[in-house]
Amino acid sequence: MYDKIIPPTTGTKITFKNGEPIVPDNPIIPFIRGDGTGIDIWPATQKVLDAAVAKAYKGQRQISWFKVYAGDEACDLYGTYQYLPQDTLTAIKEYGVAIKGPLTTPVGGGIRSLNVALRQIFDLYACVRPCRYYAGTPSPHKNPEKLDVIVYRENTEDIYLGIEWKQGSEIGDRLIKILNEELIPATPEHGKKQIPLDAGIGIKPISKTGSQRLVRRAMKHALLLPKDKQQVTLVHKGNIMKYTEGAFRDWGYELVTSEFRSQCVTERESWILINKEKNPDISPEDNAREVDPGYDSLTPEKKAQIVQEVETVLSTIWETHGNGQWKAKIMVNDRIADSIFQQIQTRPDEYSILATMNLNGDYLSDAAAAIVGGLGMGPGANIGDACAVFEATHGTAPKHAGLDRINPGSVILSGVMMLEFMGWQEAADLVKKGLGQAIAHSQVTYDLARLLEPPVEPLKCSEFADAIIKHFD
Ligand SMILES: NC(=O)C1=CN([C@@H]2O[C@H](COP(=O)(O)OP(=O)(O)OC[C@H]3O[C@@H](n4cnc5c(N)ncnc54)[C@H](OP(=O)(O)O)[C@@H]3O)[C@@H](O)[C@H]2O)C=CC1
Numbered sequence: 001m002y003d004k005i006i007p008p009t010t011g012t013k014i015t016f017k018n019g020e021p022i023v024p025d026n027p028i029i030p031f032i033r034g035d036g037t038g039i040d041i042w043p044a045t046q047k048v049l050d051a052a053v054a055k056a057y058k059g060q061r062q063i064s065w066f067k068v069y070a071g072d073e074a075c076d077l078y079g080t081y082q083y084l085p086q087d088t089l090t091a092i093k094e095y096g097v098a099i100k101g102p103l104t105t106p107v108g109g110g111i112r113s114l115n116v117a118l119r120q121i122f123d124l125y126a127c128v129r130p131c132r133y134y135a136g137t138p139s140p141h142k143n144p145e146k147l148d149v150i151v152y153r154e155n156t157e158d159i160y161l162g163i164e165w166k167q168g169s170e171i172g173d174r175l176i177k178i179l180n181e182e183l184i185p186a187t188p189e190h191g192k193k194q195i196p197l198d199a200g201i202g203i204k205p206i207s208k209t210g211s212q213r214l215v216r217r218a219m220k221h222a223l224l225l226p227k228d229k230q231q232v233t234l235v236h237k238g239n240i241m242k243y244t245e246g247a248f249r250d251w252g253y254e255l256v257t258s259e260f261r262s263q264c265v266t267e268r269e270s271w272i273l274i275n276k277e278k279n280p281d282i283s284p285e286d287n288a289r290e291v292d293p294g295y296d297s298l299t300p301e302k303k304a305q306i307v308q309e310v311e312t313v314l315s316t317i318w319e320t321h322g323n324g325q326w327k328a329k330i331m332v333n334d335r336i337a338d339s340i341f342q343q344i345q346t347r348p349d350e351y352s353i354l355a356t357m358n359l360n361g362d363y364l365s366d367a368a369a370a371i372v373g374g375l376g377m378g379p380g381a382n383i384g385d386a387c388a389v390f391e392a393t394h395g396t397a398p399k400h401a402g403l404d405r406i407n408p409g410s411v412i413l414s415g416v417m418m419l420e421f422m423g424w425q426e427a428a429d430l431v432k433k434g435l436g437q438a439i440a441h442s443q444v445t446y447d448l449a450r451l452l453e454p455p456v457e458p459l460k461c462s463e464f465a466d467a468i469i470k471h472f473d
Pocket residue numbers: 101102103104105106115374375376377391392393394395396397398399406407408409410447
């Protein structure tokens with residue numbers, strides 16, 4: 001079955017039923033060490049996870065690690081350009097849950113991202129990146145503890161599908177010609193616009209299916225959160241990209257108000273309900289005027305549409321959501337992408353789950369990680385219905401590779417997410433406790449040490465792992 005790797009002789013595989021993992025006490029879990037600082041981070045992570053499982057379950061449970069290859073390490077073993085060997089794909093498919101270090105992607109040419117490829121091959125459509133603060137972590141923000149968000153990033157489409165044509169390529173030039181001469185003139189709303197002849201071209205597909213399955217997962221996650229965190233914000237740039245990002249927002253609202261109708265309220269619905277709660281006799285028109293401040297200058301058609309919206313909300317959900325009942329439901333709102341970057345800094349405690357498309361989510365997860373301590377503190381998971389691959393938000397940080405200095409926190413916390421996904425909460429809690437205590441005692445790697453005031457002597461990557469384990473007790 002495998003060409004160059006041999007699975008562990010002990011352990012069994014994790015299987016999936018209805019999208020949920022069924023986990024034996026001795027699961028086989030494939031891991032990819034990763035390029036660059038993967039060489040430092042992975043051993044530290046494995047040591048911490050093994051120690052936590054051993055302490056939590058006293059031998060009743062353990063992980064059988066299965067080393068699989070991708071990136072530079074794979075080329076060393078399998079040959080030139082064998083960045084993602086079939087063995088690795090077979091192992092991840094077979095064992096269902098895997099964890100990986102970062103993999104290099106060249107800029108401007110060369111191979112396409114192996115990280116993105118894994119997400120697409122296994123249809124890991126939800127990239128889940130929690131950003132929460134551990135007390136004592138230095139941050140450029142005054143109140144970093146106020147940020148506690150989970151980025152839910154659509155992981156398989158958008159510009160990351162990688163359908164692009166280089167400037168000057170034959171097909172790229174043909175496409176521009178067809179667009180300029182046929183398709184754009186045939187679309188009146190585009191007027192006389194033309195694509196510059198020396199442009200590179202990328203395609204940004206955003207599908208209804210892809211958008212709605214991501215939002216569905218985000219909503220299911222919201223239901224598991226404490227009441228005051230039950231909120232999903234649809235993040236988009238739909239004012240500019242109307243039929244991709246704008247459609248994402250509309251499909252998101254469509255999904256939540258159909259599949260989660262009894263469990264959620266949208267922000268606009270809440271305004272309509274509040275208006276009636278404050279003034280039970282308010283007319284639909286006055287209610288519409290309150291909901292849309294520019295109402296009086298709108299066209300008659302637009303006014304009628306908003307009045308209709310008010311009437312529909314009141315006739316369909318007043319009984320179930322009115323008189324304050326909506327406060328106990330998941331709040332679904334939306335924000336334009338550029339504004340959410342400032343909102344998570346100026347009003348962090350107003351947000352919880354941020355559901356968005358691939359590119360926005362990529363940017364937003366690095367930005368949110370920065371607030372709670374930087375890329376050394378940014379874990380992540382790529383989740384599908386039959387497979388999950390856990391990995392940090394950051395990349396290979398090549399200038400630190402092999403120096404035993406990088407912060408392994410993000411991959412360790414990705415391991416925590418994996419343990420939680422497996423239902424091994426006791427082991428996950430031990431790691432969180434150990435990591436939290438290490439940071440609280442200023443036992444940190446260079447990235448956090450340099451920000452502490454006064455600065456402290458940094459621990460090595462491996463020493464940080466040891467400090468975490470010591471703080472299990
Ligand atoms: N999922 C994946 O595997 C990903 C892969 N990549 C790939 O990684 C490569 C390098 O990308 P690059 O843009 O440099 O981004 P990186 O995330 O690798 O690193 C950028 C900087 O972030 C800080 N940083 C990153 N990781 C850590 C950590 N664990 N602890 C502390 N600080 C950290 C370092 O800052 P400083 O030096 O200032 O301390 C580092 O120089 C590229 O090929 C990219 O495509 C990128 C993102 C995700």
